[in-house]
Amino acid sequence: MKKDNIDETLDEMGDAFVSPNTNTPMREDAFEKSDAEKIEIIQNNVKEILDTLGLDLTDDSLKGTPRRVAKMFVNEIFSGLHPDEKPKASTFQNKYKYGEMLVEKNITLYSTCEHHLLPIVGRAHVGYISNGTVVGLSKMNRIVDYYAKRPQVQERLTMQIVKELQEVLGTEDVACVIDAKHLCVNSRGIRDIESSTVTSEYGGKFKDPEARRDFLDYINLDTEF
Ligand SMILES: Nc1nc2c(ncn2[C@@H]2O[C@H](COP(=O)(O)OP(=O)(O)OP(=O)(O)O)[C@@H](O)[C@H]2O)c(=O)[nH]1
Numbered sequence: 251m252k253k254d255n256i257d258e259t260l261d262e263m264g265d266a267f268v269s270p271n272t273n274t275p276m277r278e279d280a281f282e283k284s285d286a287e288k289i290e291i292i293q294n295n296v297k298e299i300l301d302t303l304g305l306d307l308t309d310d311s312l313k314g315t316p317r318r319v320a321k322m323f324v325n326e327i328f329s330g331l332h333p334d335e336k337p338k339a340s341t342f343q344n345k346y347k348y349g350e351m352l353v354e355k356n357i358t359l360y361s362t363c364e365h366h367l368l369p370i371v372g373r374a375h376v377g378y379i380s381n382g383t384v385v386g387l388s389k390m391n392r393i394v395d396y397y398a399k400r401p402q403v404q405e406r407l408t409m410q411i412v413k414e415l416q417e418v419l420g421t422e423d424v425a426c427v428i429d430a431k432h433l434c435v436n437s438r439g440i441r442d443i444e445s446s447t448v449t450s451e452y453g454g455k456f457k458d459p460e461a462r463r464d465f466l467d468y469i470n471l472d473t474e475f
């Protein structure tokens with residue numbers, strides 16, 4: 251691309267280029283309906299899909315499926331869309347002055363690909379360097395789980411986890427690597443069972459190659475899952 255064209259593109263991108271929008275795209279009215287109302291509506295939507303496919307919904311095994319799926323969407327796999335579900339991350343003063351990297355690795359990750367609504371299964375690894383505040387260990391797992399319980403692309407998920415921890419900890423020095431299998435790649439389409447996707451987001455001191463190397467050594471990327 252010629253320089254003039256690059257400048258033009260950057261102009262068009264404006265703030266979006268400087269500060270990427272990591273928010274899950276949602277409408278203003280996303281929470282006007284209660285969860286119970288959403289379950290009622292989705293139940294009918296799922297029923298229509300199964301009806302269209304020609305399934306007999308009076309069959310004993312199928313008749314509960316529309317409601318089961320609706321409850322699973324709202325209360326389980328997409329529950330992280332609701333801001334009320336965001337974990338309360340208890341933080342503590344780092345009185346013992348631990349100034350090295352802390353890594354929470356091999357965090358089990360179940361999410362859902364927003365392009366096909368099929369599972370994403372893998373591991374997240376999160377690290378930070380405290381500047382005076384520390385966070386309860388389990389809260390890192392909970393933050394991963396909260397953002398995973400949405401329709402997602404792995405890139406955005408990785409960035410949302412880092413952004414949230416940066417806010418909780420009051421430091422830019424946060425990193426996250428995710429290694430995950432997308433069933434939309436493994437079980438359909440190209441049907442490549444072996445491939446997995448690795449994404450990373452490095453903030454603050456983790457942009458320094460040495461800190462990044464330390465982090466990757468800690469998580470030892472070859473870990474099986
Ligand atoms: N960048 C990115 N792509 C994803 C993610 N999850 C799924 N995809 C891809 O999203 C793309 C959607 O492409 P489309 O061509 O619209 O869908 P499709 O016809 O079902 O494509 P195939 O999967 O190749 O059969 C696919 O290439 C998926 O592999 C993700 O987390 N990040």
Ligand SMILES: [Zn+2]
Pocket residue numbers: 363364365366367368432434435
């Ligand atoms: Zn997909």
